[in-house]
Structure formats: structure tokens, C-alpha cells
Amino acid sequence: MDDTGRVSVAGAGIDGAPSVRPGVPRERRAPDPGAHWNRPEQQHDLTPLARSGLLHATPVFGTVAPPRALSGAVRRLAYRVPEHRSTRWALLLAGDKLDVLEHRLAAGVWLLPVAVALAAGYVGVSRALRR
Amino acid sequence: MRALVYEGPYRVRVRDKPDPRIEHPDDVILRVTRAAICGSDLHLFHGMVPDTRVGTTFGHEFTGVVEEIGPSVRGVRPGDRLVVPFNISCGTCFYCERGLYGDCESTNPMNDLASGVFGYSHTTGGYDGGQAQYVRVPFADVGPMMIPDDLEDEDVLLLSDVLPTGYQAAEMGAIREGDVVAVLGCGPVGLVAARSAWLLGASRVVAVDRVEARLRFAERWAGAETIDLRRERDPISALKELKGGHGPDVVIDAVGMEASGSAWQTLIGRKLKLAPGSSIALHWAIHSVRKGGTVSIVGVYGPPANLVPIGVAMNKGLTFRMAQANVKRYMPHLLEHVRAGRLDGRGLITHRFPLEHAPDAYDLFDAKADGCVKCVLVPNA
Structure with a gap:
């Protein structure tokens, strides 16, 4: 604090008047200066997995990691459940777990022929030793 | 391109990934110059956010240089330096018109919770984030702000969110x-x-x-x-x-x-x-x-x-x-605070990592070790 008892942080109180605060009033009616459309064009390519009750895809959407395999089926099911139901979010969390599992299994697929060869070798050697 | 990729809770890696492309006439492709790791990225990293898919790239705080523009983009040109708000906003929907950019209803088809957000799971629209060499930025004429010539990227990087x-x-x-x-x-x-x-x-x-x-x-x-x-x-x-x-x-x-x-x-x-x-x-x-x-x-x-x-x-x-912050609305006002030294965003950055070391950066930030407050990745070092 300074001698007058005010805090000496640079700019202290500079935005004290509500009229200078950028979020006041909370809602205002002013079109964005950058937008040169009344309604944006629609993104095409593919239809996103979207919430139940949405009649059209939003004008833009992300296209990363589309749903696939069993986790994708669970996610598709989840998005048919309204978002105010806990079931929807529980299904999405279950889909996440399955997704990770699928990824780990897929990453280990190259090990399968090696595992089969090792198992076959083990069985063969065991039989040979028994004779 | 090289990009951070989510592979499950507590597991991110830097992998090769296809370059992003223009998917909508108002998109631009940005070459990322700085990408911060946000505290809320740790919720994704910990598997706390529903519908976080393997293969997603995180990162909703970034700056970059415009590489390519969509056919309808008017306000930015290749070579422009931009700082990008974490919310993706159309500028004309019911919410954007009222200044509630964080509630834009044109960018997130997955639910009625919030606008689309870069690199923040499919719960916020399924967009890839900026912890990569390149990123797709929709509605480039609305959200991003041009970085003034007298300021460096790190001076304004945290105007994107923090x-x-x-x-x-x-x-x-x-x-x-x-x-x-x-x-x-x-x-x-x-x-x-x-x-x-x-x-x-x-x-x-x-x-x-x-x-x-x-x-x-x-x-x-x-x-x-x-x-x-x-x-x-x-x-x-x-x-x-x-x-x-x-x-x-x-x-x-x-x-x-x-x-x-x-x-x-x-x-x-x-x-x-x-x-x-x-x-x-x-x-x-x-x-x-x-x-x-x-x-x-x-x-x-x-x-x-x-x-x-x-x-x-x-x-x-x-x-x-x-609320999720209505970033666009605050950028001009806070830029002046940054310029005047009243909000020193750059001073919050304690650690910098090349993109290839992003998993180490996540581990350090998550552990809050070494006095870490804010980690920044440098993708195209």
C-alpha cells in the first residue's frame, strides 16, 4: 500500500467503473464486424455424429477421429440419449475406455504372428522332448 | 506434420499426422508458432472429459502465421500473425450477436453446452488443437486477432484464453x-x-x-x-x-x-x-x-x-x-493492459519445450514441479 492506504499494484482501480468493463452489459446487440454473412455456409464432406434433436449439422464441425469399431457404436448410441440424462455421459466414458483398449490392441497386432510362432515352437519342442 | 496425439489417460505422444486442410470456405490453416498447455488440458490428459478420442490433438491456446486461406476469407492474408481465441464462433448466431461468443451455436454439433473449442474433445465439437505444426482455424474473419507489429507472439499468446x-x-x-x-x-x-x-x-x-x-x-x-x-x-x-x-x-x-x-x-x-x-x-x-x-x-x-x-x-x-470466457470480447481491452504492463501474460510463462518434448512438458506441468506455472510448446522451432 502507498501512503494514502491504496494498493500500489500497477493499474489498481483502473477498471473500477462498470462502464469501462468489456463484459458490461453482459448481453449486447451488435453484429460482429468480421462476419460477412447472415448465416454461415454449411461445411460438407461428411455428416458429424451429433446430438439427438439437432435437425441439421452446425455450419462447421470438427472432423478428427470419426467414430469407429465398438467404441464408435457405443458413442453413436450415447448421442441418441438426451444430454440431460446421466446415461449419455456414462456411455461416452465407456466409449472412451473401449477406444483406448482398441488402440492398444491394434498397436499390438504385429505381435500376434510372433506369439503364434512362439506358441507353436513351444508345443513342438514339448512334444519332441516327451518322445 | 508432427502433432501431439492423445493415446489414453496419462499418455500423449508426438506422432506424424496428416496436415489439416481447408474444410469450409471461411477456414484458414495456421502454422503454429507457440502453443501453451492449459490447466484444463490436464482434465483431458487425465481422461476426465467425456468423448476424448484417441488420436485427438490438444491445444486451445496458440499463435501462428497464416499459411493458407479459404475462398471466402476476407480479413486475413497468408503471412499474417494471429492469436486465436479458444472458442470457435460464427459471429452471427443468436449468442454471438449478444456477445456471448463462448455459447456460439454454429460450431458444436455434439451438445448444447458450449461453442466449439480447439483441441478439447468431441464434447466441444471434435476439432484438433494447436499443439501441432499446423491447425485448421474456422471462421478466421471472426475470432482471431492480428498480432500488432510491436508485440511478439509470447506477449499476446495468453490472450487466447488465460x-x-x-x-x-x-x-x-x-x-x-x-x-x-x-x-x-x-x-x-x-x-x-x-x-x-x-x-x-x-x-x-x-x-x-x-x-x-x-x-x-x-x-x-x-x-x-x-x-x-x-x-x-x-x-x-x-x-x-x-x-x-x-x-x-x-x-x-x-x-x-x-x-x-x-x-x-x-x-x-x-x-x-x-x-x-x-x-x-x-x-x-x-x-x-x-x-x-x-x-x-x-x-x-x-x-x-x-x-x-x-x-x-x-x-x-x-x-x-x-461462463466459458467470451474471449473475443475481451481481447482489445486486455491488449491495452498487456501493452501497459498491467497484465504481464509473458511473465506467467515459466517453461518452454520443443513440440517433440511435449509429453515431458505434460508430465512436468501435471506434477507442478520445478516451479512450473505455464508451459509453452514451440512447434516449428
Whole structure:
């Protein structure tokens, strides 16, 4: 604090008047200066997995990691459940777990022929030793 | 291109990934120059956010140079330097027209919770983020701000999220001259909220955390008094004492769903996931703020329901304000604070890593080790 008892942080109180605060009033009616459309064009390519009750895809959407395999089926099911139901979010969390599992299994697929060869070798050697 | 890729809880890697492309006439492709790791990225990293898909690239705080523009883009050109808000907003929908850019209804088809967000799971639209060499930026004429020639990327990088979110947190507290303000959490957003509380006229600002280095940072960077949760067993009583037993006029929750401090909340919300995270920070806020006071929430909570003492809030006559920051609306005002040195965003950056070392950066930031407050990745070093 300074001698007058005010805090000496640079700019202290500079935005004290509500009229200078950028979020006041909370809602205002002013079109964005950058937008040169009344309604944006629609993104095409593919239809996103979207919430139940949405009649059209939003004008833009992300296209990363589309749903696939069993986790994708669970996610598709989840998005048919309204978002105010806990079931929807529980299904999405279950889909996440399955997704990770699928990824780990897929990453280990190259090990399968090696595992089969090792198992076959083990069985063969065991039989040979028994004779 | 090289990009950070999510491969499951606590596991991110840097992999080759196809370059992003123009998918809508108002898109641009940005070559990323700086990408910060946000505290809320850790919720993704921990697997706390539903529909976080393997293969997604995180990152919603970034700057970059325009590489390619869509056929309808008018306001930016290749070579322009941009800082990009974390919300993706169309500028003309019901919400954008009212200045509520964080609620844009044109960019997130997955739910009615919030706008699209870069690199923040399919719950916010399924967009890739900026922790990569390149990123697709929709509606480039609306959200991004040109970086002035006299400023470097790191000077304005945190205008993408941390500075607007922290400032809006304080502003939502409707702080009046002489108010006592408490901020829960001394991560980057909490630090900015504390600093902003001074700008808005607070007479006393108190920051609460359990990490020694961050408490010292709050004293130094935000000019705040501190309460150390490792020593203070009853934070609610300590906060109430700040104003003669009444409690602070405003309490800001800058912690969110992964707060520690309650074994019960941790078990229910974080371990068993029967609720979307722990809401203990909200408990502290509601119980400690004075009657008729304001609780401002910017900590991230997941859907659909938390264990919150709403009866206490009702009887105390509290006002709640909360939101994802409407970043675009705050950028010009906060740019002036940055220029004048009143909000030193660059000063929050404590660590820098090349993109290839992003997994190490996540581990360090997650552990809050080595005095880490803010990690920044340099993708095209």
C-alpha cells in the first residue's frame, strides 16, 4: 500500500467503473464486424455424429477421429440419449475406455504372428522332448 | 506434420499426422508458432472429459502465421500473425450477436453446452488443437486477432484464453471499490483473476493454494496475500476471518473438477466418476463468501450433475456468475493492459519445450514441479 492506504499494484482501480468493463452489459446487440454473412455456409464432406434433436449439422464441425469399431457404436448410441440424462455421459466414458483398449490392441497386432510362432515352437519342442 | 496425439489417460505422444486442410470456405490453416498447455488440458490428459478420442490433438491456446486461406476469407492474408481465441464462433448466431461468443451455436454439433473449442474433445465439437505444426482455424474473419507489429507472439499468446478467462472471472464478481476478493487456485487463470481483481477496484486480494511455488508466485506476480492449504486445515474459517467473520465479498473458483481437499469428493468424483469430478472448491466458495456475496466460477466442471450445497447458497442469498470466457470480447481491452504492463501474460510463462518434448512438458506441468506455472510448446522451432 502507498501512503494514502491504496494498493500500489500497477493499474489498481483502473477498471473500477462498470462502464469501462468489456463484459458490461453482459448481453449486447451488435453484429460482429468480421462476419460477412447472415448465416454461415454449411461445411460438407461428411455428416458429424451429433446430438439427438439437432435437425441439421452446425455450419462447421470438427472432423478428427470419426467414430469407429465398438467404441464408435457405443458413442453413436450415447448421442441418441438426451444430454440431460446421466446415461449419455456414462456411455461416452465407456466409449472412451473401449477406444483406448482398441488402440492398444491394434498397436499390438504385429505381435500376434510372433506369439503364434512362439506358441507353436513351444508345443513342438514339448512334444519332441516327451518322445 | 508432427502433432501431439492423445493415446489414453496419462499418455500423449508426438506422432506424424496428416496436415489439416481447408474444410469450409471461411477456414484458414495456421502454422503454429507457440502453443501453451492449459490447466484444463490436464482434465483431458487425465481422461476426465467425456468423448476424448484417441488420436485427438490438444491445444486451445496458440499463435501462428497464416499459411493458407479459404475462398471466402476476407480479413486475413497468408503471412499474417494471429492469436486465436479458444472458442470457435460464427459471429452471427443468436449468442454471438449478444456477445456471448463462448455459447456460439454454429460450431458444436455434439451438445448444447458450449461453442466449439480447439483441441478439447468431441464434447466441444471434435476439432484438433494447436499443439501441432499446423491447425485448421474456422471462421478466421471472426475470432482471431492480428498480432500488432510491436508485440511478439509470447506477449499476446495468453490472450487466447488465460488472460480473458481470469479477467472475466474477476469481472463476473461485480467487484466494487473496497471489496475483499478471494481466489481459489493459483494456476495461471487464478493468478490473472487475482491481478484483475486489483484492476477492478478490490481493496484486498487473497489467493488460496497448496503449492508453495505458486503461492510465492501469487504474491510476486499478482500482489496477493496467500492462504496455504497445507498449513490451514480449515480454509472456510480462514477465509471468513478476512472480513471480520463475514467472509469475502467475492470468491472466485479457478480450480474446477480436480480439486483436492476432500477424500469423499475425490472418491466419488475423481476415482469412481459417479460425479464429474470433485466440487470441493465450490463448497469452500459457497460456505466462505459473505451473505449476499458473489461466487464466480471459471474452473471447469463436467456434465451432468455435481454435489453442490445449493441450500446454503439459497439461504445466504448468493449470486452465481459463471461462463466459458467470451474471449473475443475481451481481447482489445486486455491488449491495452498487456501493452501497459498491467497484465504481464509473458511473465506467467515459466517453461518452454520443443513440440517433440511435449509429453515431458505434460508430465512436468501435471506434477507442478520445478516451479512450473505455464508451459509453452514451440512447434516449428
